[in-house]
Amino acid sequence: MIIPIKTRYSNSALGIVMWAVFFGMPALLVNLNPPPPESELAHFHAKILRVSERPPNLVVETDKGERRELRFPTPLYMVFSGKTSFLGLSSEQETRLPGCDAEIYGADVRYLRPSSFRVWKVGCRSAPVSYEQIATKYRSMNHDYGYVPWLGIFFVSLAVVLMFIGDKNRSLK
Secondary structure, eight states, X not given: OOOOHHHHSHHHHHHHHHHIIIIIHHHHHHHHOOOOOGGGOEEEEEEEEEEOSSSSOXXXXXXXXXXXXXXXXXXXXXXXXXXXXXXXXXXXXXXXXXXXXXXXXXXXXXXXXXXXXXEEEEEOSSSOXXXXXXXXXXXXXXXXXXXXXXXXXHHHHXXXXXXXXXXXXXXXX
């Protein structure tokens, strides 16, 4: 008896679509969001109140008295893995940044709603954090991730095709 493909493989097809949405979309957003050019960064003056490897990475108070919680750029896929720490600051920078009056440079993550501001440079006299330091760390965090979700989609799709061929061969006997 031949089982309709629609009912037999709907769970597998749904699994492929879910894999693409949960892992493929963040990978696509990572590729669409390389470090912005340094000349295009927005900036504002603020006093740094707290620094942490875990989000929010910086808690600042602006000149207007507004308290903001900011993040350094981490790949969006890290949200799914639970590894959202930014380990790109030296221990000296971590201890000297709190209390610093600084220029905070950053940009919104492109193609993400609601918009999310990421810090790409901190201009602090006692512990400057350069654009290149943050951009280099961001690139290294993304280095191995670019193909992983797509490789998973390929293998899940391949498994569905092999199941289909195996069922076809069994039904012909």
